[in-house]
Amino acid sequence: MxxxxxxxxxxxxxxxxxxxxxxxxxxxxxxxxxxxxxxxxxxxxxxxxxxxxxxxxxxxxxxxxxxAQPAAVPAPQSDAGTPVPAPLVGVAYFAAAPDKPPFKQIGDHVDKGETIFVIEAMKMINEVLSPVSGTLVKRLIDDGTMVEYDEPVVTIKEDAAE
Known part of the structure; x- marks a missing residue:
């Protein structure tokens, strides 16, 4: 090859x-x-x-x-919560379209596997799912910002152990 x-x-x-x-x-x-x-x-x-x-x-x-690596390993958790990194390079959006409401607002509860933002790369929309259940506490970038691979985008305060 x-x-x-x-x-x-x-x-x-x-x-x-x-x-x-x-x-x-x-x-x-x-x-x-x-x-x-x-x-x-x-x-x-x-x-x-x-x-x-x-x-x-x-x-x-x-x-x-x-x-045999785990499917999705969240970044290390800190006191402020678990940062959710961008899985690829592209433009991050917090809503499906400019006229649509955001997937989640600051303070909203998110379930593990729920869409929290999308990244557009090469005209393809890639959903980013929450690696943990918890509360969305912070957006680390503005809507429509270009993100690098593994760049933290949001922070989620994980729910107490069940």
Whole structure:
């Protein structure tokens, strides 16, 4: 597989709603994830091509232990609450459309898995779901702001243990 093919795969992955993608072709093993911070592409028996993988790529591994990661791991919780990071680069909006009400207001209760904001990337709208149940306590950006991958967008004060 050539570098341009890897770049094309990465662009399509980045534009998709997929959170993870793995592919093995001969001695080549690729793993992309929008959930991890590090960026690498690992090839066995072939030179490592790390320039072909911008930030959305995840560390690749052939061991089963790293492929069994939890589906969504919220950022560490502080006294102020749990920050919810942007899962991809794009423009964050707190409502489905300019004439629609926000998904959630400051002080509203949110359930785990409920949409709290969306990110538009390459003309695709990606819903961001709450990783915890609790109260929305703070918006860390303005509506319509460009966000980077893993940038905190809102903070949720988690409900007491059930």
């Amino acid at each position: 050539e570098e341009k093919d890897i770049e094309r795969l990465l662009e399509k992955f980045d534009a998709s709603s997929l959170q993870e993608f793995e592919m093995t072709q001969g001695d080549l093993h690729l793993a992309f994830s929008k959930r991890a911070q590090a960026a690498t592409v690992v090839q066995e028996s072939v030179p490592v091509v790390s320039d072909a993988a911008p930030a959305p790529a995840a560390p690749a591994s052939t061991s089963a232990s790293t492929s």
